[in-house]
Amino acid sequence: MTQPEITLDQIRSGRTVRVVRIAGGWGIQQRLNQLGIHPADRIEVLRNGILGGPVLIRTHGIDMALGRGMARHVAVTADASKSGKPEADV
Amino acid sequence: MMIPPRGDVLTESVEKKEKRHGRKSGLIAKKRTFEHPQIVLVGQPNCGKSTLFNEVAGYRSVASNFPGATVTYTRSHVRVLDRTADIVDLPGIYSLTSLDPAASEGQRYLLTHRVDVIINVVDSSILSRGLELTLQLLDLEIPLVLCLNMTDEAERKGIRIDVEALSRELGIPVVATVASRGLGVRELFNTALSAMRSPHPGRHLRFSRDVERIIGRLSRELKEKAGEDLPFSRHLLATKLLEGDAAFLELLHERYPGLIPRVETGARELALSHGRSAHEVINAERHAISMSLFERVAVVRKPVLHLKDRADSLLMHPLWGYVFLCLILGGFFYLVFKLGGLAEAPVLSLFEQLKTSLTARIPSGTLARALAGSLIDGLAGGTAIVLPYLLPFLIGLSLLEDAGYLPRVAFLMDTFMHRIGLHGTAVIPAVLGYGCNVPAVMATRILESPRDRFIATFVATLVPCAARMTIIFGLVGYYLGGLAAFAIYLINLAVIGLSGNLLSRLLPADTPGMIIEIPVYHAPRLRSVAAKTWFRIREFVYIALPLLLAGSLILTLVDHLNWSDLINGLTRPVTVLLGLPPEVGLTLIFGILRKELSMLMLFQALGTRDVISVLSAGQIWVFTIFVVFYVPCLATIGALYRQLGAKRTLFVVLYTFVIALMLGLAARGLAAVL
Numbered sequence: 001m002t003q004p005e006i007t008l009d010q011i012r013s014g015r016t017v018r019v020v021r022i023a024g025g026w027g028i029q030q031r032l033n034q035l036g037i038h039p040a041d042r043i044e045v046l047r048n049g050i051l052g053g054p055v056l057i058r059t060h061g062i063d064m065a066l067g068r069g070m071a072r073h074v075a076v077t078a079d080a081s082k083s084g085k086p087e088a089d090v
Numbered sequence: 091m092m093i094p095p096r097g098d099v100l101t102e103s104v105e106k107k108e109k110r111h112g113r114k115s116g117l118i119a120k121k122r123t124f125e126h127p128q129i130v131l132v133g134q135p136n137c138g139k140s141t142l143f144n145e146v147a148g149y150r151s152v153a154s155n156f157p158g159a160t161v162t163y164t165r166s167h168v169r170v171l172d173r174t175a176d177i178v179d180l181p182g183i184y185s186l187t188s189l190d191p192a193a194s195e196g197q198r199y200l201l202t203h204r205v206d207v208i209i210n211v212v213d214s215s216i217l218s219r220g221l222e223l224t225l226q227l228l229d230l231e232i233p234l235v236l237c238l239n240m241t242d243e244a245e246r247k248g249i250r251i252d253v254e255a256l257s258r259e260l261g262i263p264v265v266a267t268v269a270s271r272g273l274g275v276r277e278l279f280n281t282a283l284s285a286m287r288s289p290h291p292g293r294h295l296r297f298s299r300d301v302e303r304i305i306g307r308l309s310r311e312l313k314e315k316a317g318e319d320l321p322f323s324r325h326l327l328a329t330k331l332l333e334g335d336a337a338f339l340e341l342l343h344e345r346y347p348g349l350i351p352r353v354e355t356g357a358r359e360l361a362l363s364h365g366r367s368a369h370e371v372i373n374a375e376r377h378a379i380s381m382s383l384f385e386r387v388a389v390v391r392k393p394v395l396h397l398k399d400r401a402d403s404l405l406m407h408p409l410w411g412y413v414f415l416c417l418i419l420g421g422f423f424y425l426v427f428k429l430g431g432l433a434e435a436p437v438l439s440l441f442e443q444l445k446t447s448l449t450a451r452i453p454s455g456t457l458a459r460a461l462a463g464s465l466i467d468g469l470a471g472g473t474a475i476v477l478p479y480l481l482p483f484l485i486g487l488s489l490l491e492d493a494g495y496l497p498r499v500a501f502l503m504d505t506f507m508h509r510i511g512l513h514g515t516a517v518i519p520a521v522l523g524y525g526c527n528v529p530a531v532m533a534t535r536i537l538e539s540p541r542d543r544f545i546a547t548f549v550a551t552l553v554p555c556a557a558r559m560t561i562i563f564g565l566v567g568y569y570l571g572g573l574a575a576f577a578i579y580l581i582n583l584a585v586i587g588l589s590g591n592l593l594s595r596l597l598p599a600d601t602p603g604m605i606i607e608i609p610v611y612h613a614p615r616l617r618s619v620a621a622k623t624w625f626r627i628r629e630f631v632y633i634a635l636p637l638l639l640a641g642s643l644i645l646t647l648v649d650h651l652n653w654s655d656l657i658n659g660l661t662r663p664v665t666v667l668l669g670l671p672p673e674v675g676l677t678l679i680f681g682i683l684r685k686e687l688s689m690l691m692l693f694q695a696l697g698t699r700d701v702i703s704v705l706s707a708g709q710i711w712v713f714t715i716f717v718v719f720y721v722p723c724l725a726t727i728g729a730l731y732r733q734l735g736a737k738r739t740l741f742v743v744l745y746t747f748v749i750a751l752m753l754g755l756a757a758r759g760l761a762a763v764l
Contacts, residue, residue, distance in 0.1 A: 026334055026369060027189065031538075033373040034184035035605055036219045039366075047406060053505040054514060054604055056406065061247060062216050062607060063402075065501040067513050069603030 006078065009055055009071035011045045017076040018042055024073040036060045037074060127175045128204050129282055132196065132227060133211035134220055135182030136609050138239045142211060142269035143179040144621070146170065146279065163199060170279045178203075186226040187330065188337045190538050197337060200230060201322060207233045207286040209278065214244035214251055214266070215610070218384035222376050228260065228292045229326040235282045236264040242271075243610060248391035256387040261293035270615060294325070295383070297375040300363060304356045305329055315346050332357050333369040398611040402498070406608075411502050418495070422486050423579075427563055427572060430479035434568070437478065438699065441470035460646050464694055468642030471690035471699070472635050476560045480630060481623070483556050487525045488622040492614035496521060500606050510587055511594020512537075513604035516546040520586075523553030525626065527722060530555075531729040541599050547733055548593060551722045551742055552586050554579070557634075557685035558718050564689055566714045569702050574711065578718060585719070585749060634684050641680055641687055645694045648676075654695075668712050668754045671696075671705070681717055683724055688717045708761030715757040720750035 011017055019041045022029050036059055037043070046063065047056035054065040066074075131139045147166035164179045180196045188194035200208070210227050212220035217238070227234055238244075238251060257264040263281045267274035296302050308328040312320065320327060330338045331353045342349055357368035364371045393399075404410045445466045452459040490496065496518050504514030515537060523530035530550035534543045554562060567575035648654050654676060658665070661675030673695045681688025692713070693699045701710060721743050722730065730739040 021366075022370075026367075027538075029367075029370060030185075030187060030189050030373070031605060033370070033377070034187075034189065034222075035607070036216075038374055038377045039370075047408070049408070051408070051505045054501055056501065056608070060216060060219055061249075062219065063609075064605060064607045065497070065504070065514065067504055067604035070605055071603075 005075045007072045008043065008045070008057070008066065008074040008076050009048070009068045011048060011055075011076065011078075013045055013048050015078065016042060016044045017078055020075040020077050022074055028070070028073055032070070032074065035064060036062055043074075043076065127173070127206040127283065127286055128178065129170075129175055129207055129209060129279070130178045130180060130200070130203075130205045131209050131211055132180050132200070132223070133182060133237075133239075134184050134213070134223055136607065137182065137211045137213040137220065138269045139179055139182065139211045140164075141618070142209075142237070142239065142267070142275065142278075143177060144618070145269055145272055145275050147177055147179075163195065171276075171283060173283065175283075183223065185223055186230075186326070187333055187335045190535075194337060200232075205232050207235060207282045209235050209237050209282050211237045211239050211269075214238045214241045215247045215249060217244070217249070217251060217388060218380050221380035221383055224260065225295055225376055225379060226326070228262070228294060229323050229329065231323045231326075233285045233288050234262045234292055235278065235285050236260065236262055237278050238264060238266045239269050241266045242268045246394050246396065248393040249388055250391070251388045256383075259293070259383055259387060260295075270612070270618075295379050297372070297379070301360065301371065301375055304360055305332065308332065308352060308356050311349060311352050312346075315349055328356075329372060332360065333372050401611060402608075405495075405498055406501060411498075415499065415502055418490075422490070426479055426483045426486065426559075427567060427575070429482045430560075430563055431568070433478035434474055434564070437474035438470060441466060441474055445470075457646075457650055460650065461643060464642040464646040465639060467694060467699070468639045468690065469635075471693055472630075472638050472686075475564045475690070476557070476630065476634075476686050479560045479563050480556050480627065483559065484525060484623045484626050485619060487522075488619040488626075489614050490521075491622075492612060492618055494609045494611045497606050497608050500604070501608065504604055510545070510549070510590025511597075511599075512542055512545055512549070512590065515604050515606050516542065516549065519546050519550045520553055523550040523555060524559070525556055526629075527551050527553065527555045527726040528729045531726065531733055534733065539599065541597050544734060544738065545590060545593050545597070547730065548742060548745075549586055549590050551726055551730065551746065552582065552589060552719070554582055554718050555685065557723070560686050561689040561714055561717055565701065565710050569710055570707055578714065581715070581753070582718065585753070589745075589749070630686075634686060637684060638687060638690055641683075641691055642694050645676065645691060664716075664751070667751065668716060669758050670709055670713055674713060678717070678720070681723075682721055685717070685723050706761075708758070708764075711761050712754050712757045716750050716754040718750075719753055720747050722746065 005020070006017075008017070019037060019039050021039050022032050022037065032038075041059055044058040045055060046058055052068065054067045055071045056063065056065050058064075131143055133139045143164065143166070147168050163181060166177050166179075168175060168177055170177075178199070180199055181193075183193045183196040185193070186197050186200070188197050199205075208227055208230070210224050212224065214220075224234075224236060236256070238253065238256075241251070244251065251266075253264050253266050263285050265274055265278040265281050267278055269275060297305070305325060305328045308331065309324040312324050312328060327338060331342060334357070339350075339353070342353070360368040360371050366374075405414050445463060448466065449459050449463050452462055499521060500514035500517045502514075503517045507514050507516055516534075518536065519530045519533040522533050527550055530553065531547050534546040534550060537543045537546055562575050562578050566578060645654075648657065654673065657679070658672040658675040661678055662672060664678065665672050665675050674692065677688045677691040677695050680691040692701065696704045698704060705713070721727075727739060727743065730742055734742070
């Protein structure tokens with residue numbers, strides 16, 4: 001991919017995106033993985049942009065709020081046209 | 091103020107024992123026997139473990155509706171189906187990797203204590219994620235039963251799970267339950283007790299071949315070096331080492347440092363062949379297995395939308411969310427204030443009648459009469475002035491907690507919390523602090539970084555707890571009006587903001603940022619709310635009331651022996667500085683024992699409950715401000731000591747004292763001007 005990376009904090013409310021990768025160290029990757037955010041997962045952005053506050057997302061039927069700092073670690077692609085199946089390791 | 095629940099006391103003693111034998115034994119499992127079985131509940135945060143635990147153990151564990159409510163484990167000795175057993179409620183963990191204090195505690199428990207059977211509680215409505223923990227628990231090779239909890243919630247979301255198929259796939263018993271209604275609970279424990287003897291620890295769901303090859307190699311190397319010295323699954327150990335788990339790496343470092351390079355080689359190989367780091371590879375594999383397993387055993391249809399699914403469009407709205415936040419919290423405090431005030435006067439007059447009719451029989455001027463009078467006054471203070479505010483407050487707090495509103499508050503407040511160098515999650519301990527600072531201090535464990543925990547703990551102790559609320563309402567609210575009481579809360583918020591800001595400047599750090607799950611709203615259940623309220627109020631009844639009565643008697647004796655001047659002389663510097671009568675000094679000392687005592691002993695010290703006849707409005711104002719801020723109560727100091735250690739606890743104590751003096755002086759100045 002040559003185009004600049006989009007991160008989760010830049011996605012407008014109501015859009016669905018797919019995770020490309022999780023940037024950051026061991027702790028951040030582990031934490032996001034454990035809560036259910038992995039590369040290739042679909043994420044629906046429910047709310048974003050309240051006073052520069054957290055991003056409210058839904059993934060695997062779980063609602064969670066990610067602080068902006070956290071959301072910046074999640075690189076996503078706006079293309080969510082593929083089916084919901086995870087491609088574990090491509 | 092509350093003393094931590096019984097379970098924590100137990101935890102303490104267990105932890106201490108571990109420390110004593112500690113270090114050397116490291117992560118070594120205990121032998122299993124079937125007498126007096128040890129049943130351990132394990133699950134991800136907010137999956138309903140504590141609800142399930144309470145269902146069998148009676149209400150001992152505080153179940154709430156926010157992730158991470160249980161921060162330490164609770165053990166209960168129960169009779170299950172005519173057998174005595176110990177049931178242990180572990181804090182919620184997402185995985186067996188030690189990432190935060192709760193997870194480390196859970197991991198350590200499972201690896202170092204005797205565990206006869208694990209009940210893995212899963213929130214069925216988010217089964218695919220829950221299975222990721224199940225896969226790791228299977229690797230422990232301890233008898234395992236899967237509890238599909240909250241099946242009603244799953245149904246509502248349109249998820250139907252084939253229990254038998256899941257049981258076949260995992261090779262372990264699976265029981266569907268709705269713990270909040272007690273459904274399936276009996277069957278679950280029945281199954282657990284028989285699974286305990288089962289020779290089949292379940293199927294291992296393996297990763298893809300190349301990953302397993304590397305895990306297998308490391309596992310063999312572990313066997314060569316350690317032999318049977320590692321009593322838990324080598325597969326699990328090898329996997330966790332490749333994942334870079336700090337606790338397991340430390341164990342290896344201590345015992346077999348020669349194996350560290352082998353782990354590094356394996357992790358490098360995985361990273362090279364997959365183009366991402368080893369822990370990402372393993373997490374992705376585990377995720378993929380869980381997802382495909384979920385698809386094999388569950389059918390997902392269209393969810394049935396309820397009112398509660400739409401509530402968030404208002405309650406988390408960029409504008410209305412804040413309006414409702416103010417309305418809900420403001421309305422809550424207003425209601426407590428009104429209800430308390432309504433009950434206060436009639437109950438007080440009841441005690442007044444009791445006092446006159448009782449003391450009339452004892453000759454006046456004797457010590458006996460003075461003692462009897464002070465006993466009734468003490469009782470009156472506790473039941474007529476503290477309870478009317480405490481009870482509705484604690485009920486309201488339980489309602490907000492159980493409904494699941496607190497994580498929403500965290501979401502809304504995140505931006506503001508960043509101003510004081512914290513993130514939204516830190517709001518939860520702060521809100522709990524309005525009930526009692528002790529659980530608030532303990533709840534700061536839901537934060538990941540030690541620095542955040544320190545600042546949040548500090549903030550939580552500044553929050554006026556319910557005991558201090560009774561002083562604010564009972565003195566300032568009662569004599570100076572609701573607006574003045576409200577002003578104290580505003581001053582307090584400003585002090586919290588400034589102190590937090592100051593502290594975060596002193597301890598600059600990049601906070602890792604907030605991640606908090608927003609749970610589905612639950613209608614609070616009467617039983618749970620009642621139990622939780624009782625759980626919290628019994629500390630007042632059992633600890634504060636006796637202390638209060640003893641305090642009243644001591645004060646009368648001190649008065650009788652003419653010692654009060656001596657004691658009040660010690661506190662003179664403070665009382666003179668604040669322009670308060672010297673008799674008040676003694677009450678400030680009592681206030682450190684328990685906050686509400688400083689008001690109640692004030693009545694005793696002044697010899698009247700009609701404070702306004704002795705103190706000026708300005709003095710009441712100064713006294714209350716000082717009492718709200720100065721030095722946390724003993725129970726909180728104890729919790730602080732455990733959480734922060736001696737040095738930082740001393741810092742908090744001194745800081746709050748200085749702040750209280752400064753604010754007291756400012757209040758005195760303000761009162762003089764007005």
